[in-house]
Amino acid sequence: MDCIFCKIIKGEIPSSKVYEDEEFIVIKDVNPQAPVHLLAIPKEHFASVAELNDERAVVVGKMMKKLAEIGGDNGLDDGFRIITNKGKHGCQSVSHLHLHLLGGRQLDEKMG
Numbered sequence: 001m002d003c004i005f006c007k008i009i010k011g012e013i014p015s016s017k018v019y020e021d022e023e024f025i026v027i028k029d030v031n032p033q034a035p036v037h038l039l040a041i042p043k044e045h046f047a048s049v050a051e052l053n054d055e056r057a058v059v060v061g062k063m064m065k066k067l068a069e070i071g072g073d074n075g076l077d078d079g080f081r082i083i084t085n086k087g088k089h090g091c092q093s094v095s096h097l098h099l100h101l102l103g104g105r106q107l108d109e110k111m112g
């Protein structure tokens, strides 16, 4: 499968990995939009939140928990944002579900 995140997970493409366990990885975004911009990516390939089932939802919950922990470890005491994009209107560019953690500056009030 020609998926850039699957290649990163397999180690075929280098990344700045900040966390890994048997279910997901956390890497630095190659095109950061905030001083801290991380991506949590499940090792199982599926396209987006529209393909969640109960088992995948548990993993995504663990990903959110880990991102919040990492945010605390990175001094994001004033807050941060966790988002996931889906499809064309959501501006999803990589069709492998991922969560963005953005922080380290005042983020825009408008999210659209």
Ligand code: DGP
Residues within 6 Å of the ligand: 004, 013, 015, 016, 027, 028, 029, 030, 031, 039, 084, 085, 091, 092, 093, 094, 095
């Ligand atoms: P989205 O637009 O929600 O699908 O976000 C995809 C993000 O993935 C985008 O912020 C840039 C990031 N990205 C794309 N290719 C790579 C890569 O090869 N390495 C890393 N670290 N991030 C990537």
